[in-house]
Amino acid sequence: MKIWLLDNGSIVIEHTQLMWNVPGEQVRIPSYSVLVEHDDGLFLFDTGFDFEHTSRVLPFELPEQTPEQTIPAQLELCGFSTKDVGTLVNSHLHFDHVGGNKHLTDSKVVVHEREVAQARDHEPFEFFGYSDKTWDYDGVRLETISGDVELAGGLWLFETPGHTVGHYSLLVQGRKPTLFAFDVVYTSAALDKGIQPGFHIDPVAGVRSIRRIKELAEEHGADVYFSHDMDAWQGYRHAPEFYEV
Amino acid sequence: MKIWLLDNGSIVIEHTQLMWNVPGEQVRIPSYSVLVEHDDGLFLFDTGFDFEHTSRVLPFELPEQTPEQTIPAQLELCGFSTKDVGTLVNSHLHFDHVGGNKHLTDSKVVVHEREVAQARDHEPFEFFGYSDKTWDYDGVRLETISGDVELAGGLWLFETPGHTVGHYSLLVQGRKPTLFAFDVVYTSAALDKGIQPGFHIDPVAGVRSIRRIKELAEEHGADVYFSHDMDAWQGYRHAPEFYEV
Numbered sequence: 017m018k019i020w021l022l023d024n025g026s027i028v029i030e031h032t033q034l035m036w037n038v039p040g041e042q043v044r045i046p047s048y049s050v051l052v053e054h055d056d057g058l059f060l061f062d063t064g065f066d067f068e069h070t071s072r073v074l075p076f077e078l079p080e081q082t083p084e085q086t087i088p089a090q091l092e093l094c095g096f097s098t099k100d101v102g103t104l105v106n107s108h109l110h111f112d113h114v115g116g117n118k119h120l121t122d123s124k125v126v127v128h129e130r131e132v133a134q135a136r137d138h139e140p141f142e143f144f145g146y147s148d149k150t151w152d153y154d155g156v157r158l159e160t161i162s163g164d165v166e167l168a169g170g171l172w173l174f175e176t177p178g179h180t181v182g183h184y185s186l187l188v189q190g191r192k193p194t195l196f197a198f199d200v201v202y203t204s205a206a207l208d209k210g211i212q213p214g215f216h217i218d219p220v221a222g223v224r225s226i227r228r229i230k231e232l233a234e235e236h237g238a239d240v241y242f243s244h245d246m247d248a249w250q251g252y253r254h255a256p257e258f259y260e261v
Numbered sequence: 262m263k264i265w266l267l268d269n270g271s272i273v274i275e276h277t278q279l280m281w282n283v284p285g286e287q288v289r290i291p292s293y294s295v296l297v298e299h300d301d302g303l304f305l306f307d308t309g310f311d312f313e314h315t316s317r318v319l320p321f322e323l324p325e326q327t328p329e330q331t332i333p334a335q336l337e338l339c340g341f342s343t344k345d346v347g348t349l350v351n352s353h354l355h356f357d358h359v360g361g362n363k364h365l366t367d368s369k370v371v372v373h374e375r376e377v378a379q380a381r382d383h384e385p386f387e388f389f390g391y392s393d394k395t396w397d398y399d400g401v402r403l404e405t406i407s408g409d410v411e412l413a414g415g416l417w418l419f420e421t422p423g424h425t426v427g428h429y430s431l432l433v434q435g436r437k438p439t440l441f442a443f444d445v446v447y448t449s450a451a452l453d454k455g456i457q458p459g460f461h462i463d464p465v466a467g468v469r470s471i472r473r474i475k476e477l478a479e480e481h482g483a484d485v486y487f488s489h490d491m492d493a494w495q496g497y498r499h500a501p502e503f504y505e506v
Contacts, residue, residue, distance in 0.1 A: 032277040
């Protein structure tokens with residue numbers, strides 16, 4: 017299998033959002049999506065944020081995104097078009113993970129059933145998180161799932177709630193097992209220290225999900241990739257470079 | 262009935278602790294206890310923080326407390342001794358609400374049953390909150406309760422979880438109904454905006470508890486007192502002054 021990491025730009029958040037209740041300087045964090053070429057087709061995980069939405073609704077997050085950092089442009093960089101993506105999976109439905117969904121109208125869209133229900137009827141403190149509703153367009157081919165699911169041979173989704181009610185993490189079980197924790201923790205340091213993001217709906221579940229990520233990494237001998245860790249991101253290969261796993 | 266507010270000094274917290282995920286300047290907040298003289302005896306609600314414990318375990322909170330701001334000294338100011346307190350109630354078992362419990366060895370101590378269990382076996386992110394264990398001394402006359410409870414005529418404890426699993430708020434139903442929200446919200450502005458503290462175990466329950474405080478205040482025509490609102494505190498009567506309710 018091949019894995020590309022698609023650069024979607026960056027935003028700025030408070031340190032207490034990066035690590036719950038841990039004070040510090042504001043930090044610019046990356047946003048990226050994960051593209052997997054599998055014998056069963058092309059799978060895309062998340063679609064980053066939409067620049068116009070973020071600039072309008074969350075201008076304080078100082079979004080930066082060039083036209084080359086949008087989903088269509090990033091897919092093109094890898095030699096694909098939006099029509100080539102058979103399956104789009106959203107780890108969860110926060111604005112910085114669904115911004116490009118609207119470009120993938122030919123794809124089946126897979127999301128946890130609880131996540132869909134919550135994004136449509138969320139708690140008041142989830143307002144900014146679920147503020148981009150453009151994933152929920154007329155005619156979207158939504159397939160809701162629950163439990164741990166093997167999407168295709170070696171492509172596993174593991175339930176890791178806490179940050180949101182229906183959050184999934186992804187294990188790519190190739191020659192080189194690769195685990196995308198998505199927003200269970202934002203950074204490598206947060207995983208080491210066991211500190212979840214400041215945005216969450218169930219911090220007790222969040223603690224269990226951090227433990228689960230550590231156990232999955234250990235059990236499968238997997239490298240863990242972090243969703244919003246600028247230092248880690250700068251060390252990753254960015255599309256069109258890829259990982260052969 | 263008479264109500265005295267017993268000054269226990271102050272600590273400094275991050276603004277994101279005062280209001281979850283809302284950035285701002287650090288803020289010095291008051292800590293106080295509530296003493297009620299009732300026909301059935303003397304009831305004390307909470308006991309503030311212990312200066313030595315806080316200085317040692319949470320020095321970054323810059324505790325300030327004079328010898329006159331301890332529970333024994335404050336009771337004396339009102340003409341009582343620690344032996345006069347028949348019933349001590351802890352709204353919850355965080356360090357800044359149990360620091361003086363150890364001086365009340367003659368009192369019955371009433372706490373929510375889930376709160377006691379949690380304080381003894383807490384989540385990792387509750388470490389600082391439950392760091393003062395001196396309430397749990399050998400021979401403590403602990404009486405655990407659950408549900409909404411009328412402790413004595415007109416002294417109501419209402420379940421308001423979220424900040425902690427077994428948090429209680431207090432309604433004194435005298436001629437002038439008075440509602441102590443304790444740590445459901447820290448300030449008047451936080452109640453208005455519906456923003457819970459940055460420390461919590463169940464933010465969804467926290468939202469419901471904020472709603473409950475508003476409904477109780479409305480239903481009973483009660484004045485709401487805030488646990489950690491410096492501006493509000495400076496407008497309250499401090500012991501030995503009291504409220505006749």
